[in-house]
Amino acid sequence: xxxxxxxxxxxxxxxxxxxxxxxxxxxxxxxxxxxxxxxxxxxxxxxxxxxxxxxxxxxxxxxxxxxxxxxxxxxxxxxxxxxxxxxxxxxxxxxxxxxxxxxxxxxxxxxxxxxxxxxxxxxxxxxxxxxxxxxxxxxxxxxxxxxxxxxxxxxxxxxxxxxxxxxxxxxxxxxxxxxxxxxxxxxxxxxxxxxxxxxxxxxxxxxxxxxxxxxxxxxxxxxxxxxxxxxxxxxxxxxxxxxxxxxxxxxxxxxxxxxxxxxxxxxxxxxxxxxxxxxxxxxxxxxxxxxxxxxxxxxxxxxxxxxxxxxxxxxxxxxxxxxxxxxxxxxxxxxxxxxxxxxxxxxxxxxxxxxxxxxxxxxxxxxxxxxxxxxxxxxxxxxxxxxxxxxxxxxxxxxxxxxxxxxxxxxxxxxxxxxxxxxxxxxxxxxxxxxxxxxxxxxxxxx
Numbered sequence: 264x265x266x267x268x269x270x271x272x273x274x275x276x277x278x279x280x281x282x283x284x285x286x287x288x289x290x291x292x293x294x295x296x297x298x299x300x301x302x303x304x305x306x307x308x309x310x311x312x313x314x315x316x317x318x319x320x321x322x323x324x325x326x327x328x329x330x331x332x333x334x335x336x337x338x339x340x341x342x343x344x345x346x347x348x349x350x351x352x353x354x355x356x357x358x359x360x361x362x363x364x365x366x367x368x369x370x371x372x373x374x375x376x377x378x379x380x381x382x383x384x385x386x387x388x389x390x391x392x393x394x395x396x397x398x399x400x401x402x403x404x405x406x407x408x409x410x411x412x413x414x415x416x417x418x419x420x421x422x423x424x425x426x427x428x429x430x431x432x433x434x435x436x437x438x439x440x441x442x443x444x445x446x447x448x449x450x451x452x453x454x455x456x457x458x459x460x461x462x463x464x465x466x467x468x469x470x471x472x473x474x475x476x477x478x479x480x481x482x483x484x485x486x487x488x489x490x491x492x493x494x495x496x497x498x499x500x501x502x503x504x505x506x507x508x509x510x511x512x513x514x515x516x517x518x519x520x521x522x523x524x525x526x527x528x529x530x531x532x533x534x535x536x537x538x539x540x541x542x543x544x545x546x547x548x549x550x551x552x553x554x555x556x557x558x559x560x561x562x563x564x565x566x567x568x569x570x571x572x573x574x575x576x577x578x579x580x581x582x583x584x585x586x587x588x589x590x591x592x593x594x595x596x597x598x599x600x601x602x603x604x605x606x607x608x609x610x611x612x613x614x615x616x617x618x619x620x621x622x623x624x625x626x627x628x629x630x631x632x633x634x635x636x637x638x639x640x641x642x643x644x645x646x647x648x649x650x651x652x653x654x655x656x657x658x659x660x661x662x663x664x665x666x667x668x669x670x671x672x673x674x675x676x677x678x679x680x681x682x683x684x685x686x687x688x689x690x691x692x693x694x695x696x697x698x699x700x701x702x703x704x705x706x707x708x709x710x
Contacts, residue, residue, distance in 0.1 A: 289695045297688035304680040312673040315579055317662050324573050324659035329474040331571075331615065332605065334523075335514040336467040337481070339651070340378055340507045344368040344464035345456050346500055351470060352493065353477025360432065360486045362470050362479075371463035404446050409434040424452045430494070432487040439498045456499060460508060468517075474655055482648030483509075489613045495646055500561070509561050510531055511649055520571055520653075521614030522605040531673040550619045562626045564645050569619045569653040572660060576612040579664040616660070617653075 349366060351359040370381040403420035409430035411419050421427045424447035433437040440456065441447025460523040466481060477611070483500035486493065488556055493695065562574055628643035668676070 269340060283698075287692075287696060287699075290692050290697065291694070293688050293692045297684050301681060301684050304684065305677055308557065308673060308676045311676075312666065312668045312670070314667040315664050316667050317576075318665055318688060320661040320663065322659050322661055324655075326474065326573070326658055326659075330471050331450045331474040331520060332469050332471050332522075333518075334469040335661065336465070337517050337518070338371070338463065338465040338513065338514045338516065339481075339511065340374050340463035340514075341370065341512050342464060342483065342500075343456075343459035343462040344370050345459050345464075346509070347464055347466065347481055348484060348486050348495065349466060349470070349479065349481050350470055350486050350493070351477065351479040353473050353475050354479075355473050355475050357405055357473055357492075358488065359470070359472075360488075361429075363468055366468035369465040369467065370459070371465055373461040379463065380465075406430040407444065409436060412459075418516060421446065424450045428485055435487045435494070437496045437498060437510055437577045439496070440502070451703070457504070460504060468509060476654050478647075478650060478652040480648050480650040481511075482646050482650075495648075497646070500647070503561070507559050507561055511556050511561075511563055511565060511647055512557045512559075513565070513649055514556075515551045518551045518651075520615075520617060521574075522612055524576065524612060524614060554621075556623065558623075562624055562647055563694060564624055564647055565649045566622045566624075567619050567649075568622070569617050569650045569651060570656060571615045571617045571653055572612050572656045572658065574616050574660045576614075576662045578611045579666070 273314040342638075346370065348360075349362040351362060372379050372381055401420060403417060404422040406421040406427060407430075409427075411421055411431060412426055412429040412433060415426050416422050421430055424441055424444065427441070427444055428438050428448050440453040442453075442501075444452075447453065470479070472479070482495050484496035484498070486495045488494070500509060551567065564697070624641040626643065626645045626647060628641050630641065
């Protein structure tokens with residue numbers, strides 16, 4: 264049997280000759296409607312294929328020897344910048360006293376004058392205005408028995424008041440107002456402090472910490488370690504010319520761990536909804552943003568216990584670009600600038616979400632009888648200030664971008680649309696044709 268005959272016997276699509284076909288007006292209408300439906304459904308299938316969805320996963324965080332960035336913006340309207348110190352410490356034993364790199368303090372006018380900015384001072388370890396350039400080139404200021412700071416403008420010397428203060432802090436000595444210290448007398452440190460007593464301060468910027476359990480706090484006075492004790496020099500804080508002049512009332516404008524997630528990513532995470540329109544969509548919300556705490560008691564302590572959950576957002580095609588942040592050169596460079604961690608070139612983001620529980624108490628102790636809880640007692644003692652204790656979750660949330668459909672699924676959908684629409688259209692056309700034929704027969708019988 265010829266090959267053509269074999270294939271002819273296998274033909275599942277038998278044809279009818281042209282003379283056996285009947286074309287009707289209703290069939291033409293059904294064909295046009297079917298074509299419109301096919302095009303509409305095919306366009307929807309194409310949009311669905313092009314749609315990017317975010318699949319969340321929960322995995323064990325296997326990161327090791329990683330660092331984390333903390334970005335903060337906090338205003339203290341009742342305490343000057345000169346009295347505030349930012350410290351960081353963690354369970355690994357690392358301590359950062361008087362954090363300066365990446366952080367700046369903005370002096371604010373008193374509240375009765377509006378609280379506007381006075382000046383912005385970038386805190387650098389080698390600030391130009393701290394160098395006594397007007398002194399004799401051979402001048403070497405004494406450190407009054409303390410060891411000169413390693414980054415002094417002249418090795419082995421304390422040529423500025425701040426260098427003497429740092430030398431005292433390194434030796435775990437209280438400094439006070441710098442009485443009988445020639446550098447501080449020359450720079451009018453005590454007078455400058457008195458002039459700033461009614462000012463406020465805003466601390467903003469970022470700091471880099473180990474990704475382990477730890478805390479950072481903002482407290483008065485220079486800090487130093489005395490054995491296993493972390494101590495602050497509180498003398499200048501307590502020497503208020505007016506009682507209750509200072510307090511740690513504050514407003515947290517923003518506090519986040521890692522880079523901020525863009526609004527475009529937020530919309531994807533929330534299914535295209537407007538930011539904040541869904542109560543359970545909190546990928547971009549930092550719980551402490553906008554928190555306001557008020558007190559007139561200078562002997563008061565605010566504590567925030569933060570639970571941090573590492574969170575990744577992997578852009579579409581991230582695995583092809585091999586741009587995971589662990590392999591990113593910036594994440595391995597310890598000297599890279601603060602703010603460079605977490606934002607990758609392919610649009611992926613390595614950041615953190617967190618939940619928080621807050622607590623506040625007077626350092627004089629007491630109970631909560633005013634709130635109806637006499638049995639709730641507060642311990643006495645401590646350091647006034649604002650303390651943030653953070654813990655890292657061992658689990659990690661991974662939000663991965665993917666196509667809603669594969670290309671094979673897209674082709675299968677097109678075939679289903681085409682076949683299904685033509686089948687339904689054929690049934691409708693057959694029904695209309697049979698109905699019209701029966702009506703003609705009935706009319707012919709009546710005639």
